[in-house]
Amino acid sequence: MDIEQLRHDTPACARLIHFNNAGAALSPQAVTTSVIEHLQLEQQVGGYEAAARASGQLEQFYHAIAGLLNCNPREIAYAENASRGWNHLLHAIPFEPGDRILTGQSEYASNYLSLLHFARQKQIGIEVIENGDDGRIDLEQLRQRLDSDVRLIALTHVASQSGVVQPAQAVGRLARQHRIFYLLDASQSAGQCPLDVTELQCDMLVGTGRKYLRGPRGTGFLYVRNAIVEYLEPATVELHTVDWRSAHSYRIRDDARRFESWESNVAGKIGLGVAADYAVRTGIPASAERIRQLAAHLRSALRSIPGIQVHEPDTDQLCGLVTFSSEHESAQALHERLQERGINSSVTRRAATLLDFDRRGLNDINRASLHYYNTEEEITAFCGQLER
Ligand SMILES: Cc1ncc(COP(=O)(O)O)c(C=O)c1O
Structure with a gap:
């Protein structure tokens, strides 16, 4: 990877150390420019007229996300964020x-x-499968709980509170x-792990724009496997x-866009498409490997600092999130204090x-x-600050 060029595409890299990519990553210049240019076009010609002129870029959004996930653009819908997309899907599943x-x-x-809320409304049972000591879902426990009453398995691939990558494919x-x-x-x-929905064998998937994909805030997407969309x-x-066919009839779209809203953040959608294309062009496998190596380096550097404890489980299935705490200071x-010194990180509560966390x-x-x-070098500077 041409790290120098990638950093050059990311102007804030020159001013700060951004270790809050699981919160919101820094967008490449191309993403920010695409959003601003569309907003300017809206200002100049009108919102609907700007969208009509940008129809190619808007269509490209579906191709870009489909390229990221290895699926058909028909299987992709825009969502204002991952949580909304996830809820649209949950509420569409034919539960009894x-x-x-x-x-x-x-x-x-x-x-x-959302599951708790939904279960209360619909008389549905929720069961939590625990993680093993490696922080990964216990597949044996999962297997034992599977029977004909189980309608849905909902899994978070990488949680926000740990770098563990769950065995999503298994x-x-x-x-x-x-x-x-x-x-x-x-x-x-x-944006940080290769995602191929055929290999993962998921029926539905959601993602957000602002994290490892480096897209604009307030953007997201969902995927629905074509073979099941009509059941949702x-x-x-x-x-x-x-x-809409008559006073008493209508037919729902037969693709994933049945979950969209007509009114949406058009500039954000264009920006997310640009971000997904950028991620694929940069190379997801190479990105994943570099992120993994940097995070491993950070974990081992943190372990050597007295008073710092690293909280990642003992597994080699880790990605770019690194959690730790200090004996001397609250999170x-x-x-x-890190932020005052130009270092962005975050607190997981x-x-x-x-x-x-209770477990x-x-x-x-x-x-x-x-x-x-x-x-x-940023990792060295970060650890230097922690030591001090
Ligand atoms: C694992 C995970 N899922 C979902 C979300 C929610 O994404 P959004 O804010 O786009 O709804 C987050 C955000 O932190 C997350 O970490």
């Missing part, structure tokens, strides 16, 4: 009272809360064997998502990850999340 949903200990907080194989719907949250993995009836419809205070006996901890444009 008494059905069960299996999820993981590391499920993203808002997904899990879960997909089980789901497919048992003919159970499988919904994968790839919000943290999109959206909870709501609108003019854009149906063919929040440390985070703020127990309240946002109750299932996982692991953790309270609020620090998180440094690396992208391929970070460098070994």
Whole structure:
């Protein structure tokens, strides 16, 4: 990878150390320019007229995300964020009272809360499959819980509170064997891990724009496998998502866009398409490898600092998120002091990850999340600050 060029494409790299890529990564210049240019076009010619002129770029969004996931553009829909996309899909699954949903200990907080809320409304059971000591979902426990009442497996590929990559493909194989719907949250993995929906064998997947994909904030996408889309009836419809035939009839679109809203952040959608193309052009396997190596380097450097504890489980299936804490200072205070010195990181709060942190006996901890444009020199500077 041409790191110098990639950093040059990312102007803020010259001014700060950005280790908060799992929060929101820095966008490449091309992404920011595409968004600004579209907003300027809207200002000059009008919003609808600008969208009409940008129809090619808007269509490219679907091709770009399909290229990222190795699927058909018909299987992609734009979503305002991953959580909304995820909920659209959950509410479209044909559940029956008494059905069960299996999820993981590391499920993203808002997904899990949505499951609780949904289960209460629809008399559905939720079961959490625990992680093993390696932080990965216990596949044997999952296998044992699979029976004809299980309608959905919902898994978060990479959680926001740990660098562990879940065995999404092995879960997909089980789901497919048992003919159970499988919904994968790839919000943290999109852009930093190779994602091939055919290999993953997921029926549905969601992602967000602003994290490792380096897209604009307030953007996301969803994928629905073509073979199941007709079984997923959206909870709501609108003019854009149906063919209105008479006073009493309409037909829902037969592709993933049945989950879209007509009104959306057009400039953001263009920007996310540009970001996905940029990610694919940069090379996801090479990006994944570099991120993995940088994060491994950071973990081992952190382990050598007295008073710093690293919280990643013992597995080689780790990506760019690195969690740690200091004996001497609260997570929040440390985070703020780093920020004062031009280093962005974040705090992962127990309240946002109750299932996982309570089982692991953790309270609020620090998180440094690396992208391929970070460098070994930045890691040295970061650790130097921590030591001081
Ligand atoms: C694993 C995971 N899933 C989902 C989300 C939510 O994404 P969005 O804010 O786009 O809804 C996040 C955000 O932090 C996340 O880390």
